[in-house]
Structures are given as C-alpha cells and as structure tokens.
Amino acid sequence: MRANCSSSSACPANSSEEELTVGPETHGSLELVFTVVSAVMMGLLMFSLGCSVDIRKLWLHIRRPWGIAVGLLCQFGLMPLTAYLLAISFSLKPVHAIAVLIMGCCPGGTISNIFTFWVDGDMDLSISMTACSTVAALGMMPLCLYLYTWSWDLAQNLTIPYQNIGITLVCLTIPVTFGIYVNYRWPKQSKIILKVGAVVGGVLLLVVTVAGVVLAKGSWNSDTTLLTISFIFPLIGHVTGFLLALLTHQSWQRCRTISLETGAQNIQMCITMLQLSFTAEHLVQMFNFPLAYGLFQLVDGVLIVAAYQIYKRRLKNRPRKRNPDCAEVCHDKNSRETSAFLEVNEEAAGTPAPSGPADHHRALEPISHIVSCE
Structure with a gap:
C-alpha cells in the first residue's frame, strides 16, 4: 500500500528520490483502477443477481423475517463468538487477535x-x-467489539468505517433494485441477464482474488497460526450456520443459503477498519489475515458449489426405486391380467376378429392395465 511504503524507511521505493516520486504514484494508480473496475463489475453483478429476485417473495421475507433473523443471529452471534474463541484457543497476540475479531464482526459479503x-x-x-446485515452492522459491529474487547488492553480505539458501510449498502441496494424491476417488467430477458451475470461473477472472483494478492503482496508473511485460523474460520461459519438453520426448521434451500451467508464476510470492510484504526507498523502484521481469509472463503465456496453440483447430477441420474409393497401388488395384478389376457387370446383364436372398435378396446384393456402398473 502507498501509505505503508512512504512511511517505512525499509521500503525499496525509498531508496532514491526518483523511485519515491514514481513508484507510489504508479502503485496508487493501479489501486484506483482496480477499485473502480471492481466496483463497476460488482454493480453489474448485483444487477444481474437482482434479476432473479421475485418482489413477492422478497416482501414475504420482510413480512415474516424468520430466515433473516436466523441469518442475523449467525452473523452477529456465532461469528464474533467463534472469532473470540479462536483467538483465545490459539493464544494469539493482541494485534493478531483484534484482526480476527474484527473479521468475525463484519457483515456478510456479496460473494455469498x-x-x-x-x-x-x-x-x-x-x-x-446481505442488505440487513450491512444495515445492522452500523450498531452491531461497535456492540460486538465492545463486548469482546472490554477485558483487553488496547493501545488505541477502534474506528468503525461508517462511510464504507454506507457505500456498501448503496452499491448493493441500487443495482439489486434495478434488477428486481427488470425481472418484474421483462421476466424473459431477466433470465438471459442472470445467466450472463453468473459468468461475470466467476470472472470477478478470479480477478479480485489475483489483483488483491498482487497489490498487497508486501503484506504477506509466514505466520502459520493465522493461516490456519483463516482456513478453519470460514469452514466453522458454514457448518454452524447450516446447523443452526437446520435446528430452526428452515428448508434445505434456506439452510444452504444461511450457511453460505454466515461463512462469507465482507473482506473490504475489515481491511478499511484496520487501515483507519492502526498504524502502518501494525498493518504489516494484520493485513495477511483478511487477505488469507478472503482467499480461503473463496476456495471453500468453490468446493461447496462443486460438491453440490456433483450431488445434483448424481441425484438426477439415479434410477428411481420402486416401493416393495407396490411391487408385490403390481406383480400379482400383472399375473392376473396376463392370465386373463391369454384366455382372451385363446377364445379369440377360435372366434372371428372383433366386429367394432368397442370390442377391440375391450380386448386391449388387460394390456393397458399392465402398462399402467409398470
């Protein structure tokens, strides 16, 4: 980051005046381009996802917010508690523990x-x-951080990024609102937009991950403890979110939704809060955790999607099993109908063919019964 580089005497860009005037400006320009491009792509993505939202179902969720309530309980109940327990269990340093806790107190991200x-x-x-957790973060983030850090001796106060929360909320609601309107007015066209948005979403995840790692490569270190926590933290969020949704008798579709929403945190909000609250010296030690968390939550999400798609294909290709009781009844019925059919054929062999369509239909009735049982 430019701020870190200009304040550190060990930074390679500080070796000469020429590098000092060119390097940070170029790096800052790359950050600006990356931010603008990612914001535009995210807006288009949320617009396309909004095309899948039914205004009637959305209003039903607002009128009866049981699923939203379970999601908020997971987001600001389970995740901060999990972050606190992980920090205590691994005996993290205060500067690392606070980074883990801030991540746990962040609202859900749009990647979910x-x-x-x-x-x-x-x-x-x-x-x-996602929208409700972002709004709730205005009050729940300070409350959760106060409850879990009141016994810690912090050298400086934490700054809640209210502006970043507001920008996130605007970037979420406006494109989604347009998408809902398009789905309401032009449902056929909205399906095409939704398919294109799914592809754009995959490209966006890849671009954001690669660009984020390249732009902040100086912040990585070899702290295996933080890497371990960043790996298991989103997994715990997915599992506990799914179990809590299951215990509250949510549907399987809602269980999958709440699970993904719980484990996926707003990485950008965590990074912004760290930048506003801590010095460049502390940021060098703290930046690797949100970056690693973002990478592992992306990997976990891809694995969950792959596992679900494999399960879905196997379920679709699996032959349907018959009910044993129905099989016995059908077998007995088939035997009786077959014998009756043979008797009819024997009688028909010594008599003329059916004189009309009605007689022909009666002769074929046993066959129709056999086919219907099959």
Whole structure:
C-alpha cells in the first residue's frame, strides 16, 4: 500500500528520490483502477443477481423475517463468538487477535450471493440477508467489539468505517433494485441477464482474488497460526450456520443459503477498519489475515458449489426405486391380467376378429392395465 511504503524507511521505493516520486504514484494508480473496475463489475453483478429476485417473495421475507433473523443471529452471534474463541484457543497476540475479531464482526459479503445462485439457494433470502446485515452492522459491529474487547488492553480505539458501510449498502441496494424491476417488467430477458451475470461473477472472483494478492503482496508473511485460523474460520461459519438453520426448521434451500451467508464476510470492510484504526507498523502484521481469509472463503465456496453440483447430477441420474409393497401388488395384478389376457387370446383364436372398435378396446384393456402398473 502507498501509505505503508512512504512511511517505512525499509521500503525499496525509498531508496532514491526518483523511485519515491514514481513508484507510489504508479502503485496508487493501479489501486484506483482496480477499485473502480471492481466496483463497476460488482454493480453489474448485483444487477444481474437482482434479476432473479421475485418482489413477492422478497416482501414475504420482510413480512415474516424468520430466515433473516436466523441469518442475523449467525452473523452477529456465532461469528464474533467463534472469532473470540479462536483467538483465545490459539493464544494469539493482541494485534493478531483484534484482526480476527474484527473479521468475525463484519457483515456478510456479496460473494455469498454468487455462491447461493450456484447452489440453487434462496436468492431472495440471500440478498435480503446481505442488505440487513450491512444495515445492522452500523450498531452491531461497535456492540460486538465492545463486548469482546472490554477485558483487553488496547493501545488505541477502534474506528468503525461508517462511510464504507454506507457505500456498501448503496452499491448493493441500487443495482439489486434495478434488477428486481427488470425481472418484474421483462421476466424473459431477466433470465438471459442472470445467466450472463453468473459468468461475470466467476470472472470477478478470479480477478479480485489475483489483483488483491498482487497489490498487497508486501503484506504477506509466514505466520502459520493465522493461516490456519483463516482456513478453519470460514469452514466453522458454514457448518454452524447450516446447523443452526437446520435446528430452526428452515428448508434445505434456506439452510444452504444461511450457511453460505454466515461463512462469507465482507473482506473490504475489515481491511478499511484496520487501515483507519492502526498504524502502518501494525498493518504489516494484520493485513495477511483478511487477505488469507478472503482467499480461503473463496476456495471453500468453490468446493461447496462443486460438491453440490456433483450431488445434483448424481441425484438426477439415479434410477428411481420402486416401493416393495407396490411391487408385490403390481406383480400379482400383472399375473392376473396376463392370465386373463391369454384366455382372451385363446377364445379369440377360435372366434372371428372383433366386429367394432368397442370390442377391440375391450380386448386391449388387460394390456393397458399392465402398462399402467409398470
């Protein structure tokens, strides 16, 4: 980052005045381009995902917000508690523990909406949960951080990125609102937009991951403890979110949605809060955790989507099993109908053919019974 580079004497860009004037400006320009491009792509993505939202179902979630309530409980109940327990269990340093806790207190990220679409989840619930958790973060983030850090001796106060929360909410609601309107007015065209958005979402995930790692490569270190936590933290969120949704008798579709929403955190909000609250010296030690968390939550999401798609294909290709009781009844019925059919044929062999369509239909009745049982 430019701020870190200009304040550090060990930074390679500080070796000469020429490098000092060119390097950070170029790096800052890359960051600006990356931010603008990712914001535009995210807006288009949320617009396309909004085309899958039914206004009636969305209003039903708002009127009866049981799924949203379970998601908020997972987001600001389970995740901060999990972050606190992980920090205590691994005996993290205060500067590392606070980074883990801030990540646990962040609202859900828009990456969960992409994964929810790929696992045939409830898109209406996913988008409403993301929006509601972002709004709730205005009050729940300070409350959770205060409750879990009141016994810690922090050298400086934490700054809640209210502006970043507001920007995230605007970038989420406006494109989704346009997408809902398009789905309401032109449902056929919205399906095409939705398919294109799914492809754009995959490209966006790849671009954001690669560009984020390249732009912040100086912040990585070899702390295996933080890497381990960043790997298991989103997994715990997915599992506990699914179990809590299951215990509250949510449908399987909602369970998948709440699970993905719980484990996927808003990485950008965590990074912004760290930048506003800590010095460049501390950021060098803290930046690797949100970056690693973002990478592993992407990997976990891709694995969940792949597992679901494999299960879906096997379920579709699996032959249907017959009921044993029905099989016995059908077998007895087939035997009786077959014998009756043979008797009819024997009688028909010594008599003229059926004189009319009615007689022909009666002669074929046993066959229709056999076919219907099959």
